Structure formats: structure tokens, C-alpha cells
Amino acid sequence: QVQLVESGGELVQAGGSLRLSCAASGRTFSRYIMGWFRQAPGKEREFVAAINWSGGSTYYKDSVKGRFTISRDNAKNTVYLQMNSLKPEDTAVYYCAAANTASIYLTSSAYPYWGQGTQVTVSS
Secondary structure, eight states: OOOEEEEOOOEEETTOOEEEEEEEOSTTGGGSEEEEEEEOTTSOOEEEEEEOSSSOOEEEOGGGTTTEEEEEETTTTEEEEEEOSOOGGGOEEEEEEEEOOSSOOOSGGGOOEEOOOEEEEEEO
16 A cells, blocks of 8 residues: 655746655555546546656646656655646646556546645646
């Protein structure tokens, strides 16, 4: 089992940047697929990005490609989401998720472990 704690969310102006962090407990962090999801008010939770155990494979939601970068440091049990050129439509609670699977999945149902979320607000 793994426990996840996100940090780094805050209020930022459009065009700005933020880096979210997700610290994981447990000695088997490197075995987990890690994902970032987000949920805006009144909307369903949606996939943002995911990364495999080695960091060699990544996937992104189309609307964030070229602006967001997911990465991980297995020595620090941490996954990151670097967000550049932020837009007001990126405003949401961002969640870190983990799955002990061999493949990357883009659906939230594939991830049994979740953090509490961190609020990102982008002002226009």
C-alpha cells in the first residue's frame, strides 16, 4: 500500500508556472505507475498525465501537451507535475494517484491509491 501527499498548488496568473509535487510513502514506490488527475467545480475528474516506473514512458491529456511535464524521482519517492503557460481552464483540484500495474492507464478507476488533492487556481 502507498500513501500520497500532494503540494505546490496555489493562485497564479495566466501564463505563469507551477510545480506540483506528490510525496509517496512506502519502499516500493518505484513499482507504481503514477498519474495526475484534476477536477474542476461541477465537472468530473479527468486524466492529466501519467508516467511509468522508470520515467521512460509518459502520457498527457491533449490540452496540456507541450505545457505540462510529468517526472519522477524514485530515490525521493516523489512525482512532479511541472505546469507552464497556465490557463484559467487549468483551474482545478489536482490529485496524485498510484497503481501497481504493468501498463499505464488513463482512467481514474485503474488507480486505487489517491492523495487528498491540491488546489490550483489560474486567474485571467
